[in-house]
Amino acid sequence: MTISGKEYLIARRKKMERRKKIVTIISVVSFFGSTGFAAVSALKQAIYNPKPVTVSAESGLQQQVRGFEFVLQREPENQVALEGLAMARINLKDSQGAIPPLEKLVKLHPEKQDYKVVLEQARKQVGKGS
Numbered sequence: 001m002t003i004s005g006k007e008y009l010i011a012r013r014k015k016m017e018r019r020k021k022i023v024t025i026i027s028v029v030s031f032f033g034s035t036g037f038a039a040v041s042a043l044k045q046a047i048y049n050p051k052p053v054t055v056s057a058e059s060g061l062q063q064q065v066r067g068f069e070f071v072l073q074r075e076p077e078n079q080v081a082l083e084g085l086a087m088a089r090i091n092l093k094d095s096q097g098a099i100p101p102l103e104k105l106v107k108l109h110p111e112k113q114d115y116k117v118v119l120e121q122a123r124k125q126v127g128k129g130s
Contacts, residue, residue, distance in 0.1 A: 058092065061088050061091055061092050062092070064084065064088045065085060065088045065089060065092070067084075068081045068082075068084045068085035068088065069085065072085065072101075077104070077108055079105065079108065079109070082101040082102075082104055082105050082108075083101075083105065085098075085101045086098045086101040086102045086105065086118070086122075089101075090118075090122065095122040095123075095125035095126045096126050098118075098122045099119065099122050099123065099126065102115060102118055102119040102122060103119060105119075106119055
C-alpha cells in the first residue's frame with residue numbers, strides 16, 4: 001500500500017495541525033496557570049502582610065498645593081488651579097499664602113462675588129494673626 005504524494009501532504013498537514021493545537025492548548029494552560037499562581041500569591045501577601053497607608057490630611061493638602069503651583073507655572077491664569085491653590089492654602093491655615101491667588105481671581109473675574117468675599121475673609125485672618 002503506497003501513499004500518493006497528495007495523500008501524504010494531507011496526512012502531514014493534519015498531523016502538523018494536531019501538534020499546533022496541542023502546543024497551543026499547553027501554552028494557554030501554562031499561561032493561565034502561572035498567572036493564577038502569581039495572583040494567588042500576591043493576594044496572600046496582601047492579606048497577610050498589609051502595608052499601612054498613613055497619609056495625613058496636611059500632607060495631602062501640601063501635595064495639592066504643589067500640583068496647583070505646577071499647573072500655574074504653565075498656565076498662570078488657570079481658574080481651577082487658582083481656586084484650588086487658594087482653597088488648599090486656606091485649609092492649611094495659610095491665609096497669607098491664599099491672598100495672591102485670590103487677588104488674581106478677583107482681577108480675572110470681577111463679576112464673581114465669591115472670590116471677593118473669600119479674599120476679604122483671608123485678609124481679616126491675616127490682620128488677626130498680626
